[in-house]
């Protein structure tokens with residue numbers, strides 16, 4: 372809806388947006404700043420904002436004490452693996468629900484979403500036991516499986532809403548033009564759904580990257596991703612704020628960079644396609 | 648190539664029967680127009696022929712081959728949709744070439760046919776654009792281009808011009824008629840528009856609630872409507888339908904007289920009335936006459952068409968004289984009396 376907006380109004384909206392943005396970003400900024408302080412400065416009161424002795428010793432120490440890259444690789448494999456596996460299952464599922472809906476399609480969709488309302492801790496014990504008995508504890512395969520299942524409802528829902536946006540007449544037109552199911556999927560549906568599939572992929576990589584409950588509870592050392600890497604700095608050795616911050620910064624940096632370069636796709640993904 | 652025969656075709660959505668048993672014969676090269684009120688099943692019938700909907704029962708034959716169970720891709724028909732339904736991610740060239748690609752033609756052959764179609768449709772300059780960068784009329788042309796490249800057994804059109812403005816509509820109407828003259832391919836065309844139906848069709852099929860009310864050439868329908876429904880539906884403005892005592896004088900339950908077959912006069916005539924709204928189009932004038940004392944339905948209004956200008960003021964007294972030769976008579980079942 373095009374509407375003339377006065378400059379005054381525009382300025383106000385800009386200021387409010389910046390304030391909200393800074394409030395939301397502040398904890399991350401603080402973490403990054405703290406990671407460059409010494410432990411003493413990190414707990415100093417009142418805290419110094421920018422004028423402290425900048426040091427990178429925390430990063431060196433964190434890297435020396437634990438293997439960042441192993442955790443990083445675990446995170447990459449788990450998040451990308453579970454997303455790709457999820458997409459392979461969800462694309463045909465969403466396709467069927469969007470284009471050949473049955474009487475119960477809506478119910479199935481609701482039921483899938485309802486599984487996201489269950490507190491994960493409610494099924495922790497059974498899943499833990501299953502993992503223990505099948506030897507999946509602390510394996511990447513196990514985590515890929517669990518995160519696929521956890522995020523599958525969201526992937527299906529997102530894809531379903533994207534596919535729904537594709538006008539049925541275009542699909543009918545390609546059938547009239549001689550396309551059978553294979554050509555229809557290959558030449559018409561998939562290219563038209565690519566933006567939707569891309570933002571679903573991005574969002575789910577991020578969700579899986581940040582997932583902490585299952586990754587913390589089902590791993591020990593071998594398959595532990597970056598979430599476990601951060602957690603290992605939080606409690607047992609007392610409070611080392613600066614090192615904890617350095618570890619956190621290292622863990623969130625890849626996803627921040629990914630998010631920065633894919634802002635447009637992400638916004639579309641988060642709003643379920645409502646913003647074009 | 649291009650015979651289509653429907654025998655005892657029915658279609659139900661759930662418990663609702665939209666098309667009762669229906670027979671229709673479309674001959675090669677004919678331009679057939681489906682008309683009827685909104686919701687009467689025109690689109691459904693077209694989609695049954697296309698294969699986009701499955702028949703509930705009955706048989707559809709295309710070129711003497713049973714096509715009832717064939718998927719749309721195998722029926723050899725082309726369709727132009729109301730929304731154009733172009734592929735948004737492909738250039739105009741790729742859009743038009745798509746049916747050829749599906750048919751497995753080689754690249755050079757595809758290019759040659761696309762260029763030829765583009766030339767006919769004045770699209771040569773737009774071949775590398777995306778559909779989103781075209782005007783409505785150009786998109787419509789692309790949709791037609793996509794339909795003609797493949798040389799289908801028949802073309803199906805579902806209200807293809809209804810999204811265009813009036814001037815463009817007239818232009819495209821002529822282009823489609825021209826195309827039919829040149830290709831001589833069977834065309835089935837769904838429309839709401841009286842003028843499109845009358846000017847383009849070889850054969851008009853009038854539908855009501857899925858039933859065929861009458862099939863005939865435009866002039867047959869105009870001169871000899873089979874029943875009251877067709878009489879009221881074909882012609883614009885619509886035929887004046889009169890019942891009661893005036894109809895009884897002509898040994899009929901209802902009589903009908905078209906606005907163009909009434910003569911208006913300020914001095915004398917058969918029926919007397921009072922002028923309501925008059926519409927001056929320059930070439931002709933339509934006068935809506937009230938208080939005629941005739942039983943003409945609820946709105947109590949008779950419409951008369953006068954050639955050129957007619958000076959009639961609101962409230963003036965006016966006399967009407969019907970052309971007895973052109974009077975239509977209908978019996979108590981609404982059927983035409985001959």
Ligand SMILES: Nc1ncnc2c1ncn2[C@@H]1O[C@H](COP(=O)(O)OP(=O)(O)OP(=O)(O)O)[C@@H](O)[C@H]1O
Nearest residue numbers: 660661665683684685686687688689690691692839
């Ligand atoms: N998929 C469907 N499910 C249920 N009913 C349907 C479906 N498609 C059409 N109908 C019904 O079938 C009837 C005929 O519809 P159709 O679209 O063929 O009408 P139409 O003559 O093309 O109307 P219009 O001139 O408004 O386009 C309507 O009553 C409509 O509600």
Ligand SMILES: [Mg+2]
Nearest residue numbers: 689690691805
């Ligand atoms: Mg229709």
